[in-house]
Amino acid sequence: MIxxxxxxxxxxxxxxxxxxxxxxxxxxVTELRLVAPRxxxxxxxxxxxTEAEIPAMxxxxxxxxxxxxSGADEILKRARIFPSLAAAxxxxxxxxxxxxxxxxxxxxxxxxxxxxxxxxxxxxxAERVGFLFGPERTGLTHEDxxxxxxxIAIPAxxxxxxxxxxxxxxxLCYEWHVATKPAPAERLPESPLATQAEMDGLLQRLExxxxxxxxxxxxxxxxxxxxxIRHTLQRAAMTEQEVRTWHGIISALLKKDEA
Amino acid sequence: MIxxxxxxxxxxxxxxxxxxxxxxxxxxVTELRLVAPRxxxxxxxxxxxTEAEIPAMxxxxxxxxxxxxSGADEILKRARIFPSLAAAxxxxxxxxxxxxxxxxxxxxxxxxxxxxxxxxxxxxxAERVGFLFGPERTGLTHEDxxxxxxxIAIPAxxxxxxxxxxxxxxxLCYEWHVATKPAPAERLPESPLATQAEMDGLLQRLExxxxxxxxxxxxxxxxxxxxxIRHTLQRAAMTEQEVRTWHGIISALLKKDEA
Numbered sequence: 001m002i003x004x005x006x007x008x009x010x011x012x013x014x015x016x017x018x019x020x021x022x023x024x025x026x027x028x029v030t031e032l033r034l035v036a037p038r039x040x041x042x043x044x045x046x047x048x049x050t051e052a053e054i055p056a057m058x059x060x061x062x063x064x065x066x067x068x069x070s071g072a073d074e075i076l077k078r079a080r081i082f083p084s085l086a087a088a089x090x091x092x093x094x095x096x097x098x099x100x101x102x103x104x105x106x107x108x109x110x111x112x113x114x115x116x117x118x119x120x121x122x123x124x125x126a127e128r129v130g131f132l133f134g135p136e137r138t139g140l141t142h143e144d145x146x147x148x149x150x151x152i153a154i155p156a157x158x159x160x161x162x163x164x165x166x167x168x169x170x171x172l173c174y175e176w177h178v179a180t181k182p183a184p185a186e187r188l189p190e191s192p193l194a195t196q197a198e199m200d201g202l203l204q205r206l207e208x209x210x211x212x213x214x215x216x217x218x219x220x221x222x223x224x225x226x227x228x229i230r231h232t233l234q235r236a237a238m239t240e241q242e243v244r245t246w247h248g249i250i251s252a253l254l255k256k257d258e259a
Numbered sequence: 260m261i262x263x264x265x266x267x268x269x270x271x272x273x274x275x276x277x278x279x280x281x282x283x284x285x286x287x288v289t290e291l292r293l294v295a296p297r298x299x300x301x302x303x304x305x306x307x308x309t310e311a312e313i314p315a316m317x318x319x320x321x322x323x324x325x326x327x328x329s330g331a332d333e334i335l336k337r338a339r340i341f342p343s344l345a346a347a348x349x350x351x352x353x354x355x356x357x358x359x360x361x362x363x364x365x366x367x368x369x370x371x372x373x374x375x376x377x378x379x380x381x382x383x384x385a386e387r388v389g390f391l392f393g394p395e396r397t398g399l400t401h402e403d404x405x406x407x408x409x410x411i412a413i414p415a416x417x418x419x420x421x422x423x424x425x426x427x428x429x430x431l432c433y434e435w436h437v438a439t440k441p442a443p444a445e446r447l448p449e450s451p452l453a454t455q456a457e458m459d460g461l462l463q464r465l466e467x468x469x470x471x472x473x474x475x476x477x478x479x480x481x482x483x484x485x486x487x488i489r490h491t492l493q494r495a496a497m498t499e500q501e502v503r504t505w506h507g508i509i510s511a512l513l514k515k516d517e518a
Contacts, residue, residue, distance in 0.1 A: 026415050028416045070421075070423070156436075157436075160284045160330070163282075163285055164281060166426070167281075167282055167426065174413075178414055
């Protein structure tokens with residue numbers, strides 16, 4: 001499968017770059033590009049596909065980068081570092097810009113969910129898709145936006161709409177991941193679910209025991225009360241093991257006290 | 260509207276608590292509870308609804324907390340601090356635990372999206388819903404899980420499934436926010452979209468100019484080529500302003516060079 005590319009434009013804080021790498025790997029998105037990262041890039045990591053010189057990141061900053069990635073080093077090692085946004089998007093066919101600012105421009109706007117769905121279709125046709133994210137302080141500039149064909153606005157509190165960089169990247173990667181994967185099973189039981197016959201056996205035994213103990217004060221109330229008890233236990237969607245446990249509970253409660 | 264409550268169980272790093280506050284406010288989720296935060300809580304902030312004593316957070320740690328919240332101070336100021344998980348969930352009616360661990364228990368598992376949809380229904384019926392998140396290093400324990408009626412598994416890379424605490428909280432808050440808000444308009448044009456008549460005027464003028472300049476080498480090819488040009492511009496979904504600009508472009512290209 002062709003994966004979308006995450007592009008960080010002039011990122012400032014290595015803590016955020018590391019957190020981006022972790023979020024990407026969490027969501028199985030592995031293609032990271034950086035455009036002129038403020039603190040350079042660790043020597044010997046990543047690729048610089050153009051002739052341009054990328055400054056070496058000082059070791060003490062590189063250590064913070066690695067710590068923030070929390071084990072997602074493979075994303076950083078295969079990252080591609082570019083001097084300019086134009087160079088970074090040169091081989092892409094559909095570029096979405098993630099921005100909260102109201103740029104004086106007209107582009108189709110989408111939600112992360114709609115953009116992820118579109119990206120899944122495009123990559124299935126072997127088209128190369130990229131998602132742009134701007135610098136922490138300012139976001140993408142008008143000049144950056146020219147390189148995008150579509151814009152993505154993350155639904156946000158209008159009074160507090162600025163997402164942390166890694167949080168914004170996570171939301172796009174998460175939507176991509178959810179759009180590409182079948183939903184996981186709703187339930188992963190330790191033990192198989194009980195059959196209706198097993199449930200019936202338990203419920204009949206309980207009802208018989210309650211009858212013997214005089215729980216149903218009138219015969220007229222009995223069907224309604226019995227039905228309500230059944231509803232409660234049915235809603236719990238019990239496993240075979242739980243049915244056995246409840247048989248044990250009934251036995252224990254019925255047991256005569258030892259003298 | 261009744262909002263869901265975010266509960267952080269024994270959170271360790273104030274950087275994560277601050278980032279949680281920011282992510283919550285981004286998504287208009289404002290109810291935060293903390294269970295026995297490792298470094299205590301800033302004196303004079305938040306509420307301790309029980310008699311228990313919560314240790315005061317040292318000032319230098321409180322500063323890191325505020326910095327990480329990036330302006331989402333109101334979430335921290337109204338947070339409620341509890342000594343135990345049992346006390347923190349006491350008034351809630353539906354508690355979901357977010358966990359990647361395979362607990363030896365059987366609970367209904369859902370995705371964040373399904374849980375958010377269910378939470379929207381429940382809060383609409385005035386039921387109080389909470390989402391539990393465990394400590395960074397270990398996640399929720401078996402004992403913690405007993406306080407939850409449902410479990411949430413975030414779809415993740417099976418080989419790298421541990422999300423940062425604030426990232427996990429963001430995904431739940433984001434799904435809640437998307438589930439409660441109507442999707443934003445697909446497009447926010449600066450200028451109104453052009454009518455089809457305006458598009459037609461532009462396309463006819465372009466076609467006439469191209470005919471005059473001998474662009475269509477054979478009359479037989481003309482309908483197909485003209486149609487393709489129309490398709491390109493139609494796909495761009497131009498605004499009125501853009502149509503005027505393109506009229507200007509045609510005029511400029513047709514202009515005789517000044518001698």
